[in-house]
Amino acid sequence: MLVVEGLVAGYGSSAVLHGVDFEVREGEVVALLGRNGAGKTTTLRAVMGLVKVRGGRVRFRDTELAGRAPFEVAHLGIAYVPDDRRIFPDLTVEENLLLARYASGRHGAWDLDRVYRLFPALRELRHLRGTQLSGGQQKMLAVGRALMSNPDLLLLDEPVEGLAPLVVRQLEQTLREIRQAGVTILLADQNLRFCRRVADRGYVLDKGAVQVGGPMEAIASDERTVRQYLAV
Ligand SMILES: Nc1ncnc2c1ncn2[C@@H]1O[C@H](COP(=O)(O)OP(=O)(O)OP(=O)(O)O)[C@@H](O)[C@H]1O
Ligand SMILES: [Mg+2]
The missing domain is CATH 3.40.50.300 (P-loop containing nucleotide triphosphate hydrolases)
Known part of the structure; x- marks a missing residue:
């Protein structure tokens, strides 16, 4: 590939x-x-x-x-999640996700609902702004945002x-699910x-x-x- x-x-x-x-x-x-x-x-x-x-x-x-x-x-x-995440701090979680989808011009199975199913915490946090998220939550958002471009x-x-460590374990499981999604x-x-x-x-x-x-x-x-x- x-x-x-x-x-x-x-x-x-x-x-x-x-x-x-x-x-x-x-x-x-x-x-x-x-x-x-x-x-x-x-x-x-x-x-x-x-x-x-x-x-x-x-x-x-x-x-x-x-x-x-x-x-x-x-x-x-191809989608890239940089180590510093580059979340838009003034946008909400949901706005960050939607922007990625519109900006990419790519369509496919990944949409808000699917990203929220993969990261249930992001659904709970969807009205919070980037600055209000913990480091782990920002990483989830950065991965979710990359998936919104259907890479x-x-x-x-x-x-x-x-x-x-607990968040690392969760992310490992999430990566397995992303992989299973193709x-x-x-x-x-x-x-x-x-x-x-x-x-x-x-x-x-x-x-x-x-x-x-x-x-x-x-x-x-x-x-x-x-x-x-x-x-x-
Ligand atoms: N923007 C930059 N300008 C100049 N040199 C850079 C820049 N970014 C990285 N380097 C240099 O390039 C080399 C490789 O850096 P790189 O960031 O690719 O390594 P890395 O394996 O990702 O390291 P880390 O584990 O710290 O993330 C290093 O010597 C670094 O100092
Ligand atoms: Mg590096």
Whole structure:
């Protein structure tokens, strides 16, 4: 579904990604792992067109994404939930959700009712403004908003960072339901335990390239990989 080959990207004069290779197959949950500054966010942003692709290929189905603007990538069926969430603080929960649906221009099975069924808490909170939500509630809203654009591929940056263990568990269950609904997921997270529970396969980034890739279980149980690239 998504094939990234030799991806080179960076900021200003410094290259951050020096040739990143990975793929995501339809229906999978794939994790990008790696320490702080390894390039996980930059990789997601490059796929989305938010960071310029300087070299290599980013193919989504039959379309080359390199050089496309973020709105074009979104129209093709990819949604991105940034780590800082970017909720509109002055809009209510419901307005945040509806705006995403109208802005995307994509139609499909995801609407207000379906998002509220997935996140019952958001239905309760629907008249509150973005600023009145807790961190966990904002993460739910950010994911709900991305689903309102009816994506085929969902990019999630640090979906559980800073969340209480109980909320993390709830989000894991929600990701399973999203996946069962037919949405493919590529997530970036340092939390090995979380990735182990939700992802089928993983790729470990370090020094601007993928150092290890394979089934999530194999990555998580390989002590050498964990010590070298993931342990803090
Ligand atoms: N806007 C920016 N301008 C300049 N350099 C940046 C910018 N954003 C990130 N970088 C640098 O690029 C490198 C990779 O950062 P990136 O955010 O992709 O890593 P990450 O794996 O997502 O890390 P984290 O776990 O902290 O989220 C880091 O060295 C970082 O300092
Ligand atoms: Mg990051």
